[in-house]
Amino acid sequence: MTLPKTPTNRFATLAAAAALALVPTLCRADFPKLPSLSGLTGGGSAAEGGTDAATQQDQLVKAYVAADTDVLKAQSKMASAVGLKERAAKLNAASEALGAGATKNSLQDSETMQSEASQEIQARLKDTNLQLDEEGKKKYADALGALGRGVMKYGKLKGPIATFQSSLTGGGMVSAIAVVGKLGVGRFIVTSAPGNLRNVTGTLTSAVAYARSHDIPVPEDATAAL
Numbered sequence: 001m002t003l004p005k006t007p008t009n010r011f012a013t014l015a016a017a018a019a020l021a022l023v024p025t026l027c028r029a030d031f032p033k034l035p036s037l038s039g040l041t042g043g044g045s046a047a048e049g050g051t052d053a054a055t056q057q058d059q060l061v062k063a064y065v066a067a068d069t070d071v072l073k074a075q076s077k078m079a080s081a082v083g084l085k086e087r088a089a090k091l092n093a094a095s096e097a098l099g100a101g102a103t104k105n106s107l108q109d110s111e112t113m114q115s116e117a118s119q120e121i122q123a124r125l126k127d128t129n130l131q132l133d134e135e136g137k138k139k140y141a142d143a144l145g146a147l148g149r150g151v152m153k154y155g156k157l158k159g160p161i162a163t164f165q166s167s168l169t170g171g172g173m174v175s176a177i178a179v180v181g182k183l184g185v186g187r188f189i190v191t192s193a194p195g196n197l198r199n200v201t202g203t204l205t206s207a208v209a210y211a212r213s214h215d216i217p218v219p220e221d222a223t224a225a226l
Helices: 007-030 053-081 085-097 104-125 136-156 158-169 171-181 183-215 220-224
Strands: none
Touching: 053 085, 053 104, 053 136, 053 158, 053 183, 085 104, 104 183, 136 183, 136 220, 158 183, 183 220
């Protein structure tokens, strides 16, 4: 039996239509696709509709924190090798503070720390007065390998990022609401990962160039990451 089109029924119909129309708008406006950068996007396995976005976010955060921690430790070693002791101490403290329960704010702090460290280390490498003794060269080589491994971990985020994005677009209205609610950490990672990779790769490129021009061994992990 067809219900009469009372004002209440018409209002419910219009509200439902408006809610459905909002889903693609939220996904486009609040969760942009990553730009193509060293394989961070494209490919990867995509979860089917109904995937638990919160679970996928947890997995993404875990992978991202592991990469972040490696990079912070590597930058600490690099800073120490080139005489930036204060920066090295700050980087080491940041790597120890970062954990699996990371928040958006803690990840933002880590990103700022990495960016500042990259600029400071690259500036130090351009200093013609920089001279490394044998012990310094060994520390430098170790830092190169660690930094290379960190860069490669960033590259492996492609899969978790793709799966997380798929879980958002595959869950209809529930996922669309979650995008603007509880999944801020995952959204932050998706938008910040390319910039982090760019900064760290720039540091690694400069560091490898310095090593080759100063007879410092370059580990395979460093060259493999470039």
